[in-house]
Amino acid sequence: MANVSPRPALVVVDVQKGLDDPKLGRRSNPDTEKNIAELLAGWRALGLPVFHIRHFSREPGSPLNPEEGGDVRFKDEAAPLSGEAVIEKRVNSAFIGTNLEERLRRTGIEKIYICGLTTNHCVETTTRMAGNLGFETFLVSDACATFDRAGPDGTPHKAEDIHAMTLANVHGEFAAVVETRDALAAAERPAA
């Protein structure tokens, strides 16, 4: 292909202040924001492409619904720098109702690393679609987190178990699961 880049993109999903709302309950992985900040610092130092995904929910009760006062600002650790791509979305997948796929294709990007919030919803849906759309996709497991959640029958699930099941479901099927240090090491040798 004429325009293929070995440069991996970093896709940071929904790292927004509204997701600190206490009504969301107990969250997993308190190191998420620190690891995302490390990923961003590494990508920026290497001049690699970064895409910030920002959610504007239309769902009643969502802490990211701006019509209900949801705080859609980026968290400090994940704030975009001037000139970095920011893509707004309305549903879980960063590929639906956006030009993310077109922008990745246009610049020949084939390899993407995904991190952010929450593991099992916006991150996982974006990861599943990225893999199915043919991107070489990596999910950075320690740079994601989620919340406790009950099943439709009321069965409680711990955030850590939900997170682990996302990793099991996507690994080898839609993406490779890696950690922050793996992603940073890979970014330094993008043609490998």
Next chain:
Amino acid sequence: MANVSPRPALVVVDVQKGLDDPKLGRRSNPDTEKNIAELLAGWRALGLPVFHIRHFSREPGSPLNPEEGGDVRFKDEAAPLSGEAVIEKRVNSAFIGTNLEERLRRTGIEKIYICGLTTNHCVETTTRMAGNLGFETFLVSDACATFDRAGPDGTPHKAEDIHAMTLANVHGEFAAVVETRDALAAAERPAA
């Protein structure tokens, strides 16, 4: 809208003989095929639209890769009747690389019931996308099944736990989780 149908579609995902391959290991919910047959009988009796999704994998080792001798035929319980829609796909999501969305939109279908194999991969990915694309989506939980699977760190997960986590992840976010009897009852009163 000009062309909106209250008629719900049934989307049957990947109910193919190759998924009986013993190498897939232990499966959940032996009643899946019986329940899918009941859904099909109900939809057909009411003259409601049915979409059969058929997977042709390109993945090495997939029991649905026809290039490796995978048996891609439909299981007897889910065989399409003459005139029913059959849509071939190459990846997990029935919406990627197919005209499923276009066909649903063209006929004004807004409500879809999804069942089939496997809960956490093709069914779940199709369900997530259906919800994010704006369809009113229902996942028929007792007409789906999956297999035991290990996480990236080797942690074993039982098929029943994987299935339950899919239900927890999609319910109220991408779809409503229902059972076969609920789906059949709803199909009889489509304008409700």
